[in-house]
Amino acid sequence: MMSIKLGIIADDLSGGMNIGVEFSSSGLRTTLMQQLQVSAIDTDVLIFDTATRIAAPEMAVRSVQEAAAILKAYDPLMVVKKIDSLLRGAVGYELEAVQKVFGFQKCLLVAASPKLGRTTVAGNQLVDGQLLEQVRQRVDPSSTTEGSYIPSILAAQTQLPVDVLKLEELEADTEAVVSRIRQSTASVLVADCQEQAGLNHVVRAAYSAGVRYYAGTYGLGEALALLLRPVLPPVLLVVGSLSAAAYEQVAYLKRALRCPHIQVRYDESFLNADVEAYARDYQASLQAALEDAPFVILQVSGALPEVELLWRTADRLGMERSTISARVDAMLQAIVKPLLPEIGAVVATGGSTAHSIFSLTQADALQLATHEILPGTPAARLMGGAYTGMPFVAKPGSQGDRDALVRLAQHVREMLSAP
Structure with missing residues (x-):
């Protein structure tokens, strides 16, 4: 089976599309599928929508593992678990499911999408500058996610060790951020982020540090597209x-x-x-x-x-x-x-x-x-x-x-x- 540049597992259709457009608009052939299949697809970016946003954790894990197994056969350069910017769904369960299939040691999780008003500060998810827990009732009264602190939200769903890359650490040059990422023993690195340029910076550093597994929202797409698009003169x-x-x-x-x-x-x-x-x-x-x-x-x-x-x-x-x-x-x-x-x-x-x-x-x-x-x-x-x-x-x-x-x-x- 032919190899691809990037495999993405999204938990709903709109999420798969909004991260996918970052790659298609960069000239990368991008395909989104809801029906999982193992037949060869000639594409650069392959997105599977598992439709598991509101599924029970056990069902979400099974669906994500199946999608991950199919993606693994394409030998992707990088893998992304697309998550919801309001951290709804079985985020921790699904992160761990992908990790087990591929055997990844580290995942960089960037929940921020600055252009959409989603930022992360000290590990807390903010919506338009307010803690997620303060606006949850307004943005989605049906959400069952509790709190705003991403490590705590993950800890309720997975035992994977989590580390937070803080803003002041990520303001350093690329070499320092690479060193910080390599030194961490955690399986999931949650990155603070307030601006898209900062998001791009930490993703570049993570890639240089050898990280090939990422989790994030719309903003992550731009950062990864910059890594994958053809090298352009300055x-x-x-x-x-x-x-x-x-x-x-x-x-x-x-x-x-x-x-x-x-x-x-x-x-x-x-x-x-x-x-x-x-x-x-x-x-x-x-x-x-x-x-x-x-x-x-x-x-x-x-x-x-x-x-x-x-x-x-x-x-x-x-x-x-x-x-x-x-x-x-x-x-x-x-x-x-x-x-x-x-x-x-x-x-x-x-x-x-x-x-x-x-x-x-x-x-x-x-x-x-x-x-x-x-x-x-x-x-x-x-x-x-x-x-x-x-x-x-x-x-x-x-x-x-x-x-x-x-x-x-x-x-x-x-x-x-x-x-």
């Missing part, structure tokens, strides 16, 4: 605007997407320095970042006090500010030019910055898309030259809400997925 976000809006957008982007931020620093020596020499260390930093991250920020607009110092020094020396701008432009090109072949898409903030990068590509023109990503900011692709087809976006520096760069980065990333 998106470079170049920021040259001195607008306060641009600085706010960079700060939000760093938090939301956890991307490396290379900030060019300036002092008086820049006015007389060899710009290529000045660029050398930043070029090395950018190269390293492009090798490791899907999104990288290169900010050539310095901190305002540094810029004001340059202006005062230039005024004293009789140097025009346009000369400073030309030197910044030359330095930017020196940083980026040798690395262009490694870049998949560009988002440039600030008109002169966008012009500098565009001229560097030696493209003939831009093919504008038929829609705007943000008001006044359309998607586009380069036409002509070595980088034909590269997504290219130019955003006015002072425009857009704080999430503007996040939305632009994610959009051009999707353009790379569907050239």
Whole structure:
């Protein structure tokens, strides 16, 4: 029987569909079935709906074991037990049933779906910022789940040892989180999560730690889809605007997407320095970042006090500010030019910055898309030259809400997925 990338066991049809769309929208062939069968299916992601959300524990275990046994024959790279974000159903029983069939040592359980208002803090499940137990009567009066603390909910259904990965632990770098996961002796690791970027972070770390069994809700689908989708070249976000809006957008982007931020620093020596020499260390930093991250920020607009110092020094020396701008432009090109072949898409903030990068590509023109990503900011692709087809976006520096760069980065990333 052919192998698949991912096998998912869901306890109801809507749950199987809402996690499945994260994979189908990423270009992975995704199939959902309610009738279990062992005949070969040519797909990347295979989802079985066992319809056991309201089943008695004994029946739920039998159905899940049967589904797991069939999935095992497909030799999946990873296995997911889709659970309910309100923790209804035989969650603990079903987790253990899958574990026994596959022989997994560890399961990462992420019950959060931040985009749907479901988060996990200190092991407690929250709905729109309130403990699950406080809203259960409102969201589902028929639920028999008691409490909000996930380890306690699991303990009522399984004897599998449970550990909680706390928010402060998961804010560390990937290497530290990998070490934390490997050191835990628990069978189920419940991960705190308040933002989707944090969810993606802990899932990447768990995969690096060798975990191949996951349990979660809608939000887990995005994180796993990022692991399974084809490797795409990185998106470079170049920021040259001195607008306060641009600085706010960079700060939000760093938090939301956890991307490396290379900030060019300036002092008086820049006015007389060899710009290529000045660029050398930043070029090395950018190269390293492009090798490791899907999104990288290169900010050539310095901190305002540094810029004001340059202006005062230039005024004293009789140097025009346009000369400073030309030197910044030359330095930017020196940083980026040798690395262009490694870049998949560009988002440039600030008109002169966008012009500098565009001229560097030696493209003939831009093919504008038929829609705007943000008001006044359309998607586009380069036409002509070595980088034909590269997504290219130019955003006015002072425009857009704080999430503007996040939305632009994610959009051009999707353009790379569907050239």
